Amino acid sequence: MSSSAPASGLEAKAAKKLAARKRFEDVFPLLVEELIDYLKSEGMPAEAQEWYRKNLDYNTPGGKLNRGLSVVDTVDILLCTDAGGKRTRELSEPEYLKAAILGWCIELLQAYFLVADDMMDASLTRRGHPCWYKVQGVGNIAINDSFMLEAAIYYLLKKHFRQDSYYGFLLELFHDVTFQTELGQLIDLITADEHHVDLSKFSLEKHHLIVLYKTAFYSFYLPVACAMHMAGIKDESLFKHAAAILLPLGEYFQVQDDYLDAYGNPEVIGKIxxxxxxxxxSWPINVVLLHATSEQRALLDQHYGRKDAASEAVVKDIYSASNIDIPSKFAAYEKKSYDEITAKIAQVDESTGLRRDVFTSFLDKVYKRTV
Incomplete structure (x- = not known):
């Protein structure tokens, strides 16, 4: 009996996670119908309606949905637990629906970024399927389609939140985070041109800016800030405290992702x-550049960014060289990041309505992950 208990606990946890995802996914078709009804009300032809429907369905669901689900989870913690972490109630159906709509707005933002990003990078596949612009008959129409994914956010916010006191804050938040993410994309594009390798443009400072602006704001801060507004939190200092935790957490997540790209097991992480x-x-190459000998630097200039396995192997050998040792440097970075983030979480004053569990739930999902 005792040996099967942990497995049963894990199975129950997995089942709960699947149920939460399905409940969230079930909201999206309702939003699609609202958007299509809007096109109908504007007299758009059936062909345009079906194109938009396919655009929405192809590009928005299907990912991990971590950002959208984080809104629901955070609203649930803020509204349904007390300062001691004890559960006090369940979200009402209207509360759940509004939280889920905010979550899907973030997933629409993600879809907008990815459709455009895939074109900029000339990528071929996304989530195991052809990138939207590579789908037969789409091509450069995907540029306008990405704009229409973004526009859906503001239609849904207006329809469902216009009557709420925090509506203006939501608009400001989505606009600000979109601009911040685009700034991160700009730095990335002009620093790491896939067709013109120039390692002299790289630095840990550039990497910090790229991951902070391109990933951390919209993936970590935005879901929590949306939930805080919905929960009635208005104190600007609390939003600053949340950002002071979530932005370093987002940076740690991306450094971890960079490390797993080089050292993770492809069968576990699901990609090569x-x-x-x-x-x-990425983080490993920038650390290497700080410690490489002149001979190692010459090899990096010759082999980094080359589309062949032999060159990649040369670079990975340098990563693991005794004077560099990326695995040990990452372990030190991970411990330092965890300690600093944990200390900031401990400073959260729960009497303000903010909850430490909001941040520990994020950290627990990320710390020492292998996928």
Whole structure:
């Protein structure tokens, strides 16, 4: 009996997670119908309606949905637990629906970024399927389609939140985070051109800016800030405290992702790392550049960003060289990040309505992950 208990606990946890995902996914078709009804009300032809429907369905669901689900989870913690972490109630159906709509707005933002990003990177596949612009008959129409994914956010916010006191804050938040993410994309594009390798443009400072602006704001801060507004939190200092925790957490997540790209097990993480061949301004290469000998630097200039396995192997050998040892440097970075983030979480004053569990739930999902 005792040996099967942990497995049963894990199975129950997995089942709960699947149920939460399905409940969230079930909201999306309702939003699609609202958007299509809007096109109908504007007299758009059936062909345009079906194109938009396919655009929405192809590009928005299907990913991990971590950002959208984080909104629901955070609203649930803020509204349904007390300062001691004890559960006090369940979300009402209207509360759940509004939280889920905010979550799907973030997933629409993600879809907008990915459709455009795939074109900029000339990528071929996304989530195991052809990138939207590679789908037969789409091509450069995908540029306008990405705009329409973004526009859906503001239609849904207006329809469902216009009457709420925090509506203006939501608009400001989505606009600000979109601009911040685009700034991160700009730095990435002009620093790490896949077709013109120039390692002199790389630095840990550039990497910090790229991951902070391109990933951390919209993937970590935005879901929590949306939930805080919905929960009635208005104190600007609490939003700053949340950002002070979530932005370093987002940076740690991306550094971890960069490390797993080079050292993760492809069968576990579900993909083969391509950062070296794609000339990515990733954390490992920037650390290597700080410690490389002149001979190692010459080899990196010759082999980094080249589309062949032999060159990639040369770079990975340098990563593991005794004077560099990326695995040990990452272990030290991970411990330092965890300690600093944990200390900031401990400073959260729960009497303000903010909850430490909001941040520990994020950290627990990320710390020492292998996928």
């Amino acid at each position: 790392g391509t950062d070296i061949q794609d000339n990515k301004c």
